[in-house]
Amino acid sequence: MAKDYDYIIEFRHLTKRFPGVIANDSINLQIKAGETFALLGENGAGKSTLMSMLFGMYEPDEGEIYLRGKKTKIKSPRHATELSIGMVHQHFKLVENFTITENIVLGIEPKKSMIGIPMVDIKGTDIKISDLSREYGLDVNPTDVIEDVNVSTRQRVEILKMLYREAEILIFDEPTAMLTPQEIEFLLEIIRNLKEAGKTIILISHKLDEIKQVADRCAILRNGKLIDVLDVKETSTQTMANLMVGKDVSLDVAKEDSVKGEVILDVKNLFLKNMFDVKIVKDVSFQVHAGEIFSLSGVSGNGQMEIADAIAGLLPIDSGEIFLKNRKINELSIRERTEQGISYIPEDRQVYGLVLEFSLANNLVLKSYYHEPYSNRHILNDEAIFNHADKLIDNFDIRAGKGKDTIVRSMSGGNQQKAIIAREIDLDSDLLIFVQPTRGLDIGAIQAVHQKIIAERDRGKAILLISLELDEIIALSDRIGVIYNGEIQRIADAKDISREEIGEAMMGVAKNA
Amino acid sequence: MPNKTVKNKNPIFNLLGNPKYQFISIPIFAVIISLILSAIIIFLLGQNPILALKGLMQGAGALPKDNYAAYQGQVTDFMETLDIMTPMLFAALAVSIAMKGGLFNIGVSGQMLISGFVATITIGYAKELNPFISKTLVVIIGIILGSLVGALIGFLKVKFNISEVVSSIMLNYIFQYVISFFIITQYVDPVTRQSRVIGENARLTLMNVEIGPYKMRIPIFFVIAILVAIFMHFYMNRTDQGFEISAIGLNQNAALYAGIKVNHRIIMIMAISGALAGLAGVTFYLGYRASIFPNQLSSIGFDSIAVSLLGNNNPIGIIFSSLLITIIDRGGTYMRSVSGVEQEIAAVISGIILLFSAMSSYMKEVFGARYRKGGK
Structure with missing residues (x-):
């Protein structure tokens, strides 16, 4: 031609x-x-x-x-x-x-x-x-x-x-x-x-x-x-x-050593089944302490997302026990767990994390709309809801065309994620579960999210990070658990395990190590 | 604002496309288009459309007639319109709350029938009861029966994953035929072939009340229906439960994730919807009418779906849309007598309006797209 x-x-x-x-x-x-x-x-x-x-x-x-x-x-x-x-x-x-x-x-x-x-x-x-x-x-x-x-x-x-x-x-x-x-x-x-x-x-x-x-x-x-x-x-x-x-960025995240506190989350011998009755999580035990970032690393589909859902109460537990601050939470409802101190940034922000047709302000109170000051005796208080939205939009640099009135569907993916993170951090829970927190985000936004996660750790929160990005896990974690085929292969301090060792464990070859 | 708004050349598209005003502009547009279309149909039938529409309004008491029989007047006609509007309003509210929660209650007619029937055979025929007590009991029975049926539909949905559309249509048939059986075997009036007329003490509409020169009906529940609509508006938009219902309607997964007990709420939404349908049932079968036709579901239960759409599923909007549809339905007989236009044309007109209102979300999209393209 x-x-x-x-x-x-x-x-x-x-x-x-x-x-x-x-x-x-x-x-x-x-x-x-x-x-x-x-x-x-x-x-x-x-x-x-x-x-x-x-x-x-x-x-x-x-x-x-x-x-x-x-x-x-x-x-x-x-x-x-x-x-x-x-x-x-x-x-x-x-x-x-x-x-x-x-x-x-x-x-x-x-x-x-x-x-x-x-x-x-x-x-x-x-x-x-x-x-x-x-x-x-x-x-x-x-x-x-x-x-x-x-x-x-x-x-x-x-x-x-x-x-x-x-x-x-x-x-x-x-x-x-x-x-x-x-x-x-x-x-x-x-x-x-x-x-x-x-x-x-x-x-x-x-x-x-x-x-x-x-x-x-x-x-x-x-x-x-x-x-x-x-x-x-x-x-x-x-x-x-x-x-x-548009400004100089460093690709690494600066962080101090962690100051490990008491055990916040204690998962003991957890077994989970999916809806086809297939065991997808087998005998998983781990602990997350206050002031540390514990991450679960693994290839997609090895049960790590289900563990997060089970802790948050979205997936029923087959057997095993989950303790939050020494209190067993197996039987608690999703809302009771939130109130006991669990924040959860879910993997799929559009299906679970947000009501896309709601305004930004409503999404920012999605987990707290029912109590003071957002509602008094079951009646919503718009002023409190709007002030709360303005505060979070400011603190977390959420960018939206019409501010708090923006319909969330029209916002970019990164800003939707920022909205979820803002809401969950604002709950001031002792345990924060981050699942794929930077999926689909750009460098600027990834950095902001990473800094937020570390800031929460430094405030003494326990962080459970579940990610498919090895770089992210290595950059943030204090301790790393590697999961393969529903089983934990290895748990180690981040400084005691190399990138290659994590990679091998993710493929299930390092069981004897 | 960094962008300059380029106005669309056509101001009508501008108005219809602006999402800020669409909640009101689109329904009004639907009504106007429908009336124009109806006028054309009447004209093609060789009649005077102005005269016909005027007759329609006169028949419903919205405009004065030329002359009235003894004890009759515009106000008596209008009272009768309000009387039939009452169940329509309740029924449309029943549809709208379900719709808000992402559910489709197509069984309003069945819920009306069972409530009306049970209230009729228990209280309606107990003619010795004190009127105040029997009216109260009728309402309570209506609410309880309707909400039980609604809750059952919700329960079947959350427990066995049966679509609420299927179960409510099935229940419609079950109620229709079982109740007909009982009416025909137990409660029939051999002359009218309907159920026997209930006592005046239990009737929710006061009949033949003499006020000044007139003898009229007083639909006491009309005022209550308006208050209920205002309350529902408040409930759906200003309360934490309303927030939950909207969240469930828009994204059940996110609602669940946020800690809302979605299954409980679905049963509750259907129970509220059923209770409103029950109120529609008692105000229809023990108010506007005083007996039940066997083998027939009231068309109100179905029209209410479109009335709710015409009112944008907004309880305040529904007050106006149900008034409009009721006027057109009611004025048909008189329209025929003054203009010679067949009574069925009234049904055609309300049909056209309902058709256009059912298209409202499509129109919103089309005008919205034009607005966005031409404008910002």
Whole structure:
């Protein structure tokens, strides 16, 4: 194909406004065909908005998009697909009880005629898709049903969906946010394969090391403005981080040694079953002291999330005992446990942590609305609720277009997380459970969260941290427990265990050590 | 504000799209569009739409008629409208509280029937009781029966995961046929083929009260219904329980996580909804009417769903939407006599209004999108 254009995509003065914010402010950007281009920026910097305009989900308020040298108005995602643009969203859009092939062909089903009756040719497509999968090293089985496959496979199905529609421009929105370290490696390999096959790849991310590994160039956005476009190979991650946040940041967290106090949480011989009656946690015992950060490290799906749910009271205990400040809490309700002193930052902030249609003010009193001063004799006190919201918005730097009245759904992921953390810390509980507290957050926000966690520890709170990010565990923990297949493999002081030893225990190979 | 608001060229879209005013602008728009559409239909039938709509209003006592029979006047017509509006208001409130909690109580008619029936056979036929006591007992029975049925539906949902829609429709059928059986075998009036008329002492509407030159009905429970609506508004928006109900309606998982006893609350929401339906039942079967038709569920229970939607599920909005729908339903007979438009057209008009109100969330979205595109 003769190229009569310099850039496959060109944005000229692209501007998009939302109530109260300018999401993109006159962005000028050129992307070459066949390159892997990263968009780097904090939450709410405008990365997703920019790509949504390219994918036809938003209409720009001002400015133009040039596609393959031609000025193009992209009307809808369907139109974008026709223009060979594909996008993998953060939240996958798949039909749970369809097979992989059925999901991929949905909307453009291949027809065949059987005794004159038009039918969908699934069998023939299975072969085509497994070829496609092999070509790019995607490793999916086309006849598997979506509900039986894991997150990483689902993501690869989304990639196949784009490839099947012959997309040339592939947009990935935070593709590694939900993946384990091994799965991330695998995905990066796939991205390299796609690039070799001549695809143009746009990667929205704030994970610097991934960008360093796969991207050619990267654009840095801050507060809706384009700050710089950099050659990734010639730029250090430190420089990228500084540009992204707009001030010098250190990637490490400074912390003093912990001052260990009494035992706050004592879990003894805990067994848990999931809803299919399968034992997922076996004979787990550990203690968390006041003034320390104890973390459970492990690959996703090894029972660590269930332990958090069981302590908070969301999951019934099969057998074993849980003590909080020497009081057995097995039989207590969720609310009683909160009142006894448990704060819980759950893994899924949108499903559990927040009522997305509620205002920020209401979400900030989600666990305390029923007592003084937020309600007096069952009647809500708006003034107290609003003052409380203003205080937390201030203290925790929660950014929301309309302040306390903002509907939480419209806030960015990072600010939603800040709201949950603000609410839970404000409960002033003795035990704080953080599950994946920085998932999907950018460096600035991660730092803020880490500092909050350490500040709470230094105030003498007991912290149980459950995370899939090994870096986070190593940076924060005073003691580390490693969990594999529902069993604790090892508990050690953070300074007595190396990164490699944790990694081995996470894979279940270090039982004898 | 960093952004300048670019006004949409069309002020109507501006008004309808602004989320600040949509709670009131959309229902009014639905009503106006419906009336225009109804006028067109009447016109196509070869009649005068203005005359027909005027007749509708006159019949319901919202406008004065040209002449009245002895003891009759606009006020007597209007009192009758209020009398039938009372159960409609209770029923729509029953729908709205369930809706707020994310539940769909489609069994209001059945709950009305069982409450009305039990109150009729226990108190309605006890004609020697003191009127004040028997009226009080009727109301108490209505509330208890309705809330028991509602709680049962809620219990089936939380215990066995049976959708409240399915169980309440099933209960509708069960009540309808079982009660018909008892009415026909035990309580039938051979002349009217309905259940025997209840005693005046138990009736929640005072009949033939002479005030000045008029003989009219006094729907004493109308005032109570309005007070209940105001209370429900307060309860749903200003109390901690209302907060919990909204949280459950919007995100059950988050409600559970926040420590709300979701299962208890679901049973409670359905019990409150059922109690309001029970009040609708006694004010209908022992108020507006004094007997029960066998083999028939009252249409109020179903219309109330749309009335609640038209009122945005807001108890204050529901006061107005139920008044409007009642006026249209009631004025049909008179409309026919003055304008020659068939009585069924009244049902068509309220049907169109309810249709448009059922579309209100769609309209909100459409106008909202236009507003956002054209505006900010």
